Amino acid sequence: MAEDGKHDHLAALREMRGRAVLGGGRKRIEQQHARGKLTARERLALLLDEGSFQEFGALATHNVTEFGLADQRYPGDGLVAGFGKVSGRRVAVFAQDFTVLGGSFSEVQANKICRIQDLALAAGIPLIGLNDSGGARIQEGVRSLAAYGEVFVRNVMASGVIPQISLILGPCAGGAVYSPALTDFVIMSEGSSMFLTGPDVIKAVTGEDVTAQSLGGAEVHMHRSGVAHLAAQSEAAALELVKRLLGYLPQNNNEDPPQVAPYDSPDREDEALNALIPDNENEPYDMRVAIAMIFDRDSFLEIHPDFAPNAVVGFARLDGYSIGIVANQPAYMSGALNIDASDKISRFIRTCDAYNVPVITFVDCPGFLPGTDQEFGGVIRHGAKIIYAYCESTVPKISIVTRKAMGGAYVAMSSKQMRTDLTFAWPTAQVAVMGAEAAVRVLYRDDVKNAPDSAAKERELIAYYREKFFNPYRAADVGQIDEVIEPRETRPRLIRALEVLRTKVQQNPPKKHGLVPS
Ligand code: HXC
Numbered sequence: 001m002a003e004d005g006k007h008d009h010l011a012a013l014r015e016m017r018g019r020a021v022l023g024g025g026r027k028r029i030e031q032q033h034a035r036g037k038l039t040a041r042e043r044l045a046l047l048l049d050e051g052s053f054q055e056f057g058a059l060a061t062h063n064v065t066e067f068g069l070a071d072q073r074y075p076g077d078g079l080v081a082g083f084g085k086v087s088g089r090r091v092a093v094f095a096q097d098f099t100v101l102g103g104s105f106s107e108v109q110a111n112k113i114c115r116i117q118d119l120a121l122a123a124g125i126p127l128i129g130l131n132d133s134g135g136a137r138i139q140e141g142v143r144s145l146a147a148y149g150e151v152f153v154r155n156v157m158a159s160g161v162i163p164q165i166s167l168i169l170g171p172c173a174g175g176a177v178y179s180p181a182l183t184d185f186v187i188m189s190e191g192s193s194m195f196l197t198g199p200d201v202i203k204a205v206t207g208e209d210v211t212a213q214s215l216g217g218a219e220v221h222m223h224r225s226g227v228a229h230l231a232a233q234s235e236a237a238a239l240e241l242v243k244r245l246l247g248y249l250p251q252n253n254n255e256d257p258p259q260v261a262p263y264d265s266p267d268r269e270d271e272a273l274n275a276l277i278p279d280n281e282n283e284p285y286d287m288r289v290a291i292a293m294i295f296d297r298d299s300f301l302e303i304h305p306d307f308a309p310n311a312v313v314g315f316a317r318l319d320g321y322s323i324g325i326v327a328n329q330p331a332y333m334s335g336a337l338n339i340d341a342s343d344k345i346s347r348f349i350r351t352c353d354a355y356n357v358p359v360i361t362f363v364d365c366p367g368f369l370p371g372t373d374q375e376f377g378g379v380i381r382h383g384a385k386i387i388y389a390y391c392e393s394t395v396p397k398i399s400i401v402t403r404k405a406m407g408g409a410y411v412a413m414s415s416k417q418m419r420t421d422l423t424f425a426w427p428t429a430q431v432a433v434m435g436a437e438a439a440v441r442v443l444y445r446d447d448v449k450n451a452p453d454s455a456a457k458e459r460e461l462i463a464y465y466r467e468k469f470f471n472p473y474r475a476a477d478v479g480q481i482d483e484v485i486e487p488r489e490t491r492p493r494l495i496r497a498l499e500v501l502r503t504k505v506q507q508n509p510p511k512k513h514g515l516v517p518s
Contacts, residue, residue: 020058020075024099040080040095047239048084055082057112067139074100077108092120095130103133110147117154124252126163132170155182160354163249168192187230188218189238226307248315248322257322264296266495273487277428284331308340313348324352327362336369339382346385353393361414364403384517390418396501398422401429425472425481432469436462
C-alpha cells in the first residue's frame with residue numbers, strides 16, 4: 001500500500017520483476033556460480049546486444065500444489081524467454097534457469113517456449129535455446145511430458161525455415177535431448193552433458209559403470225556420437241560460437257545469408273597451393289591448409305571438427321559471401337568415406353541447401369572404406385545420403401578434384417551428375433573407376449599370370465593404366481571436368497564462378513517429401 005492507502009501498482013510490478021530477476025533466489029545463484037555455471041540471465045547478457053533483450057512471460061508461475069510445490073513458485077518458472085539482437089540481427093531466445101527447481105521442464109516453461117517458437121517462425125527469425133535442466137519436472141507427471149511434445153512439433157515445423165541453435169550448458173537428460181537434436185546445431189560447453197538414460201539406469205540394466213561425462217559429455221558427442229556440432233571450453237566461448245555461426249546463416253529460408261564487406265583480395269593467388277599436393281600420391285596432406293589459403297582470411301568455421309575427421313565440413317566466406325565447404329580429408333584414413341562421414345556430409349549439404357548457402361566441394365577420396373564393419377553397419381544406406389543430398393539440393397554447387405576421385409566417391413562427391421554447376425580439377429587429379437593395382441588384377445589376371453616375367457608385366461600394365469587414367473584430362477575430354485586449373489588460381493576462379501551462379505534458380509518436382517535414406 002502507498003501512504004494514501006491506495007495500492008501502489010508500480011511498486012507491486014517492480015517488486016515482482018525484481019523477484020523474477022533473482023530466479024530461484026540469491027542462495028541458488030551462488031550455488032550455480034559454485035558449480036562454475038552462469039545464470040540464465042548472465043548467459044543472455046553475454047549473447048545479446050546490450051539493452052536489446054525484451055522479455056516475455058517473466059511473471060508466469062505454475063499452479064501445481066502437490067509434492068510441496070505450492071511453496072516453490074518462482075516468477076518465470078525456471079525459464080527466461082524473449083527477443084533480442086545478436087550483432088544487430090533479431091533473434092528469439094530462451095534460457096532455462098537451473099536455480100529454479102533445477103531448471104526442470106514444466107508446463108509453464110513449455111508454454112513460454114512454444115510462444116517464442118511461434119513468434120520466431122511468424123517473424124522469420126532464428127531461435128536460440130540455452131539448455132540447463134534436470135529434465136521433465138517430476139512433480140508434474142504427464143503434463144510435463146506432453147509439454148515436451150508441444151516443443152518438439154514446433155521444432156520440426158520450424159526446421160529448414162528459421163535457423164535453430166541449441167546450447168547445452170548443463171545437464172540435458174532423458175527426452176529433453178530431443179528438442180536440441182531436432183534443431184540445426186548443438187553446441188556444448190565443457191562440463192555439460194546429454195544422455196537419454198542416465199548412469200543409474202545404465203548401471204541397473206547393463207551393470208556398466210559410467211558417469212554423466214563419460215556417457216554424454218562434450219568429448220563423447222564431439223568425437224564419437226556426432227550429436228554435438230561444436231563445443232567450447234567455457235560458457236562465454238560457447239555463446240561466442242553462436243554469434244559466429246549466425247553470421248553465416250540467413251534470418252530464414254527466404255533470405256540470403258548476410259554478406260560482410262570483402263576484406264581479402266578476390267584476385268589473391270597463393271603460390272603455396274601449387275606445391276600442396278605431395279609428389280608421392282599416397283602421402284597425406286591437410287585439406288584444411290587448402291581451405292585456409294583459398295577462402296577469405298580466418299573465415300573458416302569448421303562444423304563437427306572431431307567427428308568423422310576423414311571428412312571436413314564447415315562455413316567460410318568468399319569475397320564476403322557465406323559458403324558451405326565439403327571436403328575429403330586425405331590426412332585421415334586417406335580421406336575414405338565411411339558411415340559417419342556420410343552422415344556428416346549429407347547433413348551439412350542439406351543444412352546449406354535449406355539456408356541458401358552455396359556448396360563448394362573438394363574431392364580427394366580413394367572410395368568408400370571397405371570392411372564388414374561398414375557393410376554390416378549399413379554404409380550403403382548411409383552413403384546414399386550423400387548422393388541424395390547433392391542431387392536434391394538447388395543451391396549453387398561447385399566441385400574441385402584435387403587428387404583422387406575414385407569410383408563411387410567420384411560420382412557421389414559432387415560430380416556433374418549430382419547437379420553440380422561447375423566442376424574444376426587440379427592437374428594432380430586422378431579420375432578413375434578404381435586404383436591401378438586393383439584394376440590390373442581384374443582386367444589382366446591371365447596376362448600377368450601367363451607372362452614370362454609376371455611382376456614385370458604387372459608393373460607395365462599398372463603404368464599403362466595410370467598413364468591413361470591418373471590425370472584429369474580424360475574427364476575434361478568428355479566434359480565431366482569443366483576446366484583444369486592451377487591450384488593457385490582456385491580462389492579467383494571460385495569467386496568469379498559464384499558471381500555467375502548467384503542468380504541460379506532450380507526447382508525440384510512437387511512432392512509431399514522425398515524419402516531420404518536413413
Ligand atoms: C524436479 C528437479 C529435477 C526434475 C532436478 N531437480 N531435476 N526437480 N524435476 N527433473 C531439482 C533437485 O531436486 C534439486 O532440488 C535441484 O533441482 C537441483 O538439483 P541437484 O540434483 O541438486 O543438482 P545437481 O547435483 O547438479 O544434479 C543435476 C541433475 C540431477 C544431474 C540434473 O538433479 C538429476 O539427476 N535430476 C533428475 C534427472 C532426471 O532423471 N530427469 C527426468 C528425465 S526423464 P533441491 O531443492 O533438492 O535442491 C525426462 C522425460 C522427458 O525428462 C520425456 C520427453 C519426451
